[in-house]
Amino acid sequence: MSDNNQIITGFDLWHLSLPVVSARDHGIGRVDGTCEVVILRLTSESGETGWGEASPWVVFTGSPEATFAALDRYIRPLVLGRKVAEREKIMLDAERAVAHCTEAKTALDTALLDLAARLSNQPVHALVGGKCRDTIPLSVSLANPDFAQDRALLNRLREDGVRIVKLKTGFRDHDFDLMRLEALALDYPEFVVRVDYNQGLSPEDALARVRDVATFRPDFIEQPVRAPHYDLMAQIREAIVVPLLADESVFGPEDMARAIREGICDGVSIKLMKSGGFARAQTVATMAANQGLGVYGGDMFEAGIAHLAGTHLIAATRAIDLGCEFYQARYYLKEDILETPFPCNGGHVQVPDTPGLGIRPDLDKLNHYNIAKGRGT
Numbered sequence: 409m410s411d412n413n414q415i416i417t418g419f420d421l422w423h424l425s426l427p428v429v430s431a432r433d434h435g436i437g438r439v440d441g442t443c444e445v446v447i448l449r450l451t452s453e454s455g456e457t458g459w460g461e462a463s464p465w466v467v468f469t470g471s472p473e474a475t476f477a478a479l480d481r482y483i484r485p486l487v488l489g490r491k492v493a494e495r496e497k498i499m500l501d502a503e504r505a506v507a508h509c510t511e512a513k514t515a516l517d518t519a520l521l522d523l524a525a526r527l528s529n530q531p532v533h534a535l536v537g538g539k540c541r542d543t544i545p546l547s548v549s550l551a552n553p554d555f556a557q558d559r560a561l562l563n564r565l566r567e568d569g570v571r572i573v574k575l576k577t578g579f580r581d582h583d584f585d586l587m588r589l590e591a592l593a594l595d596y597p598e599f600v601v602r603v604d605y606n607q608g609l610s611p612e613d614a615l616a617r618v619r620d621v622a623t624f625r626p627d628f629i630e631q632p633v634r635a636p637h638y639d640l641m642a643q644i645r646e647a648i649v650v651p652l653l654a655d656e657s658v659f660g661p662e663d664m665a666r667a668i669r670e671g672i673c674d675g676v677s678i679k680l681m682k683s684g685g686f687a688r689a690q691t692v693a694t695m696a697a698n699q700g701l702g703v704y705g706g707d708m709f710e711a712g713i714a715h716l717a718g719t720h721l722i723a724a725t726r727a728i729d730l731g732c733e734f735y736q737a738r739y740y741l742k743e744d745i746l747e748t749p750f751p752c753n754g755g756h757v758q759v760p761d762t763p764g765l766g767i768r769p770d771l772d773k774l775n776h777y778n779i780a781k782g783r784g785t
């Protein structure tokens with residue numbers, strides 16, 4: 409029997425609560441104590457496994473409970489008994505069976521790809537277009553309400569060779585943001601600085617504050633206002649010379665088409681958790697690049713499996729040219745879930761070439777951090 413004709417016989421879920429090293433503030437909300445992700449394992453009849461991760465953030469994409477239920481209750485029956493080779497059809501069925509829940513669909517797509525790639529002894533990037541880069545520049549976000557702790561992180565990043573940071577702004581007062589931008593310019597001149605408001609500015613204050621921040625000439629300024637405020641994004645973009653990036657305003661290709669039509673941004677943050685799968689993420693990236701927009705590989709509060717999925721996506725998508733922010737596994741979680749560390753060296757993520765995603769999760773860690781009740785493993 410050819411490998412991809414194998415039937416999917418196992419569908420297991422873990423709902424993880426993963427301790428983090430500090431509080432982080434963003435324009436739309438805080439993360440403190442733990443972050444929660446859902447892990448999916450598919451098993452084929454030969455016993456091969458494929459893994460996927462859903463990393464929702466309740467104020468951004470949705471809740472872990474909704475993600476778990478989408479997979480457990482509605483997507484599970486669409487997958488069991490199907491052939492691994494039916495990936496596209498399974499994804500279409502999942503899209504039609506559950507509205508939204510893009511993180512759940514990404515976990516499914518990732519697990520199907522990991523399984524198909526392992527069965528055919530190839531890396532995932534070979535199945536989604538082929539590799540166009542071996543390394544990806546890493547950006548680490550600074551979002552600690554205690555800037556002294558972020559200074560300690562900056563010193564560590566400097567040692568590690570990281571040269572891009574993204575300053576999270578708009579969660580406290582404007583002076584705090586300007587103070588940190590000054591400190592970065594003065595004490596950490598070797599870093600490229602990007603700014604992300606995560607929708608944190610009110611419509612009344614947005615233009616004046618973004619103008620102030622633009623005087624520091626950051627690499628780009630991301631999503632200063634709420635996602636639906638396309639008109640305001642377009643106005644701000646007109647008013648500043650620094651590139652304006654859209655994140656929360658653009659989830660899938662439908663949003664990207666509107667964003668291009670209405671001229672709201674000079675670049676876009678691509679996230680598998682927003683797009684609902686690899687094909688849709690690649691479509692958004694290519695639509696943006698075809699208009700001359702910059703494309704950035706963003707992330708959510710993720711563990712290593714989601715980072716690996718994003719790494720294979722970017723490795724195989726020429727349009728994503730502004731690097732990535734897969735830093736949580738190394739710099740934010742107290743302990744990641746992978747068997748070996750997420751591959752990162754000299755400020756760059758290293759693209760794995762071993763079969764599947766390249767690394768599996770550690771089963772002991774999954775069971776240790778699992779908070780799912782009832783079904784699952």
Ligand SMILES: [Mg+2]
Pocket residue numbers: 604606630631655656677706
């Ligand atoms: Mg963002």
